[in-house]
Amino acid sequence: MPTALPPGAEVLADADAVAREAAARLLAACAEAPAERVAVCLSGGSTPKRLYRLLAGPDYADRLPWARIHWFFGDDRAVPWDDPRSNVHMVCEAFGPDAPIPASHLHAIPADHGAEAAAEAYDRTLRAFYGADRLDPARPLFDLVLLGLGEDGHTASLFPGKPALDAGDALAVAVPEAGLEPFVPRVTLTFPALASARRTLFLVTGAGKRAPLARLAGGEDLPAGRLRSAGTVAWLLDAAAAA
Ligand code: 6PG
DSSP, X not given: OOOOOOTTEEEESSHHHHHHHHHHHHHHHHHHOSSSSEEEEEOOXXXXXHHHHHHHSTTTTTTSOTTXXXXXXXXXXXXXXXXXXXXXXXXXXXXXXXXXXXXXXXXXXXXXXHHHHHHHHHHHHHHHHHTSSSOBTTBOSEEEEEEOOOTTSOBTTBOTTOXXXXXXXXXXXXXXXXXXXXXXXXXXXXXXXXXSEEEEEEEEOSGGGHHHHHHHHTTOOOGGGOOOOXXXXXXXXXXXXXX
């Protein structure tokens, strides 16, 4: 019995097709960005690696307006950037050494002084980039937010039952206890920050995501289902996840 899928879900053949569709939508977000700068919020985890490699590869590298794009992180593990658990480490490895990203355009979450200090610093970074302390729904912070879905229904590092779910004013908060591997302190953007986006794309692949998708479809209150974006929200699933 196929499960109902999230609203705006598109099922594609496999993970490569999901990456290619996500790349096309990122290009569209760049083309539609009203400002010279384009703000993209990257997802961590393993699913988006394929997309990041594709963007830096021969099919897309010459099509991205690299000099306009600012790359942010929806969350990170509070570990040094050279730690293989770091999302910065994953993103830099996936983009590779030749991706023409100006150093000042990669806004990584600092991790040297612990999750609390990193969250406070990143909150300041986001507000400084935005140019105001309060987010205006009519002027989203991000042109595109990429998100994943954890097997427990988390997204970014917003885990079920954790205080970060209700962090109303902050744009970034510390998550002292992660709800899933790796069990290291995290820093995550909050729902208000993630919701301040023109476009949001959930990238969900693999049979392991059938269960959280089914729980979401069944109406269970999971973090990934709590996002109320100012813009459009789409889910790109591969057949294995959507079966
Ligand atoms: C992280 C991610 C996290 C991820 C999901 C899915 O830091 O791990 O931000 O939210 O998107 O856990 O991870 P996979 O893509 O590895 O399944």
